[in-house]
Amino acid sequence: MSSSTDGSFRPASRRRAVAVRAVIAIVVLSMAAGCSKDDVPRFAMPKPITSEGHRVLSLWQGSWIAALFVGCIVWGLIIWCVVAYRKRGESTAPQLAFNLPIEVLYTVVPVIFVAVLFYFTARDENAIDKLSANPDVTVEVVGFQWDWQFNYLSSADDASAKTLAQVTGDNAHGAPATLELPAGKTIRFKLVSPDVIHAFWVPQFLFKRDVIPGRENQFELHIDADQAGRTYVGRCTEFCGLNHDQMIFHLKLVDPATYQADLVKMEAALKSGSTS
Numbered sequence: 001m002s003s004s005t006d007g008s009f010r011p012a013s014r015r016r017a018v019a020v021r022a023v024i025a026i027v028v029l030s031m032a033a034g035c036s037k038d039d040v041p042r043f044a045m046p047k048p049i050t051s052e053g054h055r056v057l058s059l060w061q062g063s064w065i066a067a068l069f070v071g072c073i074v075w076g077l078i079i080w081c082v083v084a085y086r087k088r089g090e091s092t093a094p095q096l097a098f099n100l101p102i103e104v105l106y107t108v109v110p111v112i113f114v115a116v117l118f119y120f121t122a123r124d125e126n127a128i129d130k131l132s133a134n135p136d137v138t139v140e141v142v143g144f145q146w147d148w149q150f151n152y153l154s155s156a157d158d159a160s161a162k163t164l165a166q167v168t169g170d171n172a173h174g175a176p177a178t179l180e181l182p183a184g185k186t187i188r189f190k191l192v193s194p195d196v197i198h199a200f201w202v203p204q205f206l207f208k209r210d211v212i213p214g215r216e217n218q219f220e221l222h223i224d225a226d227q228a229g230r231t232y233v234g235r236c237t238e239f240c241g242l243n244h245d246q247m248i249f250h251l252k253l254v255d256p257a258t259y260q261a262d263l264v265k266m267e268a269a270l271k272s273g274s275t276s
């Protein structure tokens with residue numbers, strides 16, 4: 001027992017419980033107060049450059065904050081138990097068989113956490129996997145040992161699509177393919193492979209997908225409008241043989257007018273048989 005500020009006596013355990021609650025409240029309030037989206041750390045993720053990437057980043061940040069919140073409570077309780085219930089003498093500690101309310105609590109609370117994480121993950125996965133009827137640009141991505149070919153298609157419809165332009169890399173001679181895309185537009189990617197499994201990845205997309213022989217994988221990304229003028233490096237992320245590490249390409253983002261002008265040049269190059 002100890003004396004409180006108003007002169008009355010308050011049990012030490014109650015005082016500790018109040019202190020724990022105060023610490024939790026301070027942590028939660030300091031995380032929430034005055035935090036704009038850009039203030040939240042990215043937890044080792046690159047800065048996203050697509051609408052879908054921003055969505056993935058929010059999910060990643062939310063999961064980390066929830067995990068850290070739970071972690072702080074667990075670490076705090078462990079430290080509290082170690083300090084408050086340390087050995088003080090030779091007498092045997094009280095032997096407790098079970099505590100039903102506590103057991104119900106530590107079963108129900110984790111189930112709620114998992115359900116919440118599942119809900120947000122399923123919601124975002126469905127949104128990211130959605131395909132539009134008429135994307136602005138459709139690119140067939142051919143991953144092969146150990147390079148990339150990009151076929152710009154006239155439409156997303158497999159039956160009627162024609163190849164407008166083609167870019168093929170030559171990583172063996174230090175000339176990776178350049179995938180040029182317009183910023184501010186929706187891009188449909190169709191992934192195919194003639195040989196083994198590869199994986200298409202641009203780190204700043206915060207997204208990657210396998211390139212599988214005999215199966216066409218599709219997805220869409222909407223590139224941020226402020227990305228015109230930027231270039232990034234894309235990679236294969238599925239070990240696909242001896243020169244897997246050299247299987248890179250460049251992503252070049254331009255404004256839509258520049259893209260249209262360059263596409264006309266690439267179409268002319270394909271017709272004349274002088275594609276890169």
Ligand SMILES: [Cu+2]
Binds near residue numbers: 236238240244247
């Ligand atoms: Cu590879």
